[in-house]
Amino acid sequence: MxxxxxxxxxxxxxxxxxxxxxxxxxxxxxxxxxxxxxxxxxxxxxxxxxxxxxxxxxxxxxxxxxxxxxxxxxxxxxxLTSIQRIEVANDRLSGQDVLSTVMQADMELIRATLTEVDRERFSRAVDAILAARHIYILGLRSSAALADFLGFYFQMIFDNVQVVHTSSSGEIFEQLLRVGPEDVVIGLSFPRYSSRTVQALRFARDRGAGVVALTDSETSPLAETATELLLAQSDMASFVDSLVAPLSLVNALIVAVGRRRNEDVEQTFAGLERIWSEYEVYEPAGGNETP
Known part of the structure; x- marks a missing residue:
């Protein structure tokens, strides 16, 4: 409404x-x-x-x-403040099995996101990312986990990715100093929205960069800055943000981009597998114990 x-x-x-x-x-x-x-x-x-x-x-x-x-x-x-979130959650969960209630709510959020996500916007976002000279990824506070996850895999697909890590607003603009019309900034924020993320996306938009915003609503403050808007339902479980549906959308974005760069991705991971094996990055299946 x-x-x-x-x-x-x-x-x-x-x-x-x-x-x-x-x-x-x-x-x-x-x-x-x-x-x-x-x-x-x-x-x-x-x-x-x-x-x-x-x-x-x-x-x-x-x-x-x-x-x-x-x-x-x-x-x-x-x-809602954190204290209000706790009060609301206590009322919602009163007499309920917490495990079932939270996981059922997360399942519903994924279903709602799948129903409502705009496929054309999603495809345009993938195209913009693939065409970008430089890709910046920005997510602060609880959304930092999403940004790091997206950046971890994008850095295996591309050699032009920067995850913006910051502890002050000035550092954000320093890392975005050279952003321009051929670049894409991917911004992620969900309630309570990060004002620094909103400011950074406005900065990027004003310099002509493409802005792919991952947020929860058309009324989100990120929406006004976005050239491509991807929506995922989020909710709160007490003071905790439920980011299950946003993470699922991030997964889909990684897979879609990876499929478009399939040959390069295969070569990259072939090289990585050799490095991981040589330097024992991963524990072998079943461990190293002998019978």
Whole structure:
């Protein structure tokens, strides 16, 4: 939804039924918690039926409860502090098996990403990366793990890759100093979005570089800088960011690029296998123990 959903709820309040007004008031008072409740859980909390909650979402013009929930989540996820995340997660996981709940949620995020990812954008991103004079990869805070993973494999495919590592904003711009129109910067950030990542992508865009942004929503601050936008669903599990779906998208990007450079990749890994064997980089299968 393009408008703030809380404003819509306030506008519609006079036209709602008594039960729907109870749902509406709870959302207005505690939208950070409501955003991550199922329709059943929200109904139990305000003592109305699940069908009342579903009808309430339809009354708002959301097209169903999942769409209303997603609108709330997009609005609040980037604003929650770590303490608020813990409080929301404790409420979501109360009485639940943590292992099953978290892994089932991750599975749903991958399914949603697969359904919603734009194949044309993905193909254009692959083309841009393959054509780039220089490839910069930038992901800070929790997204640094994604950037390092992508960089690890891209550096085996290309000889023109730089993973931007930094501890201060000045260092970012120093490493991007020579970025230009023939280059591509791949930026990764998910809620809570890194302001330094957003600033760096704007810097690259202003200098004519292609910007491939991996983030979670069209409303993400990375989206406005992107020449190619790749979306992957993310969520939070307590204070922890769930980056399972973004990592799956990164995997797909690596494989797609690798297939386009198949002959070079085979030669590279043939050489690496010889080096790994000679210098015993990996432990042999079954270990070295003799029977």
């Amino acid at each position: 393009t408008r703030d959903i809380l404003s819509i709820i306030q506008e519609r309040m006079p036209t709602l039924s008594k039960g729907q007004r109870r749902v509406a008031q709870f959302i207005l008072d505690a939208y950070d918690k409501a955003a991550f409740m199922t329709a059943s859980r929200l109904g139990e909390t305000v003592q109305v039926s699940e069908s009342t909650v579903v009808r309430f979402a339809a009354e708002l013009g959301c097209g169903g409860y999942p769409n209303m929930q997603r609108a709330l989540q997009e609005m609040v996820r980037s604003k």
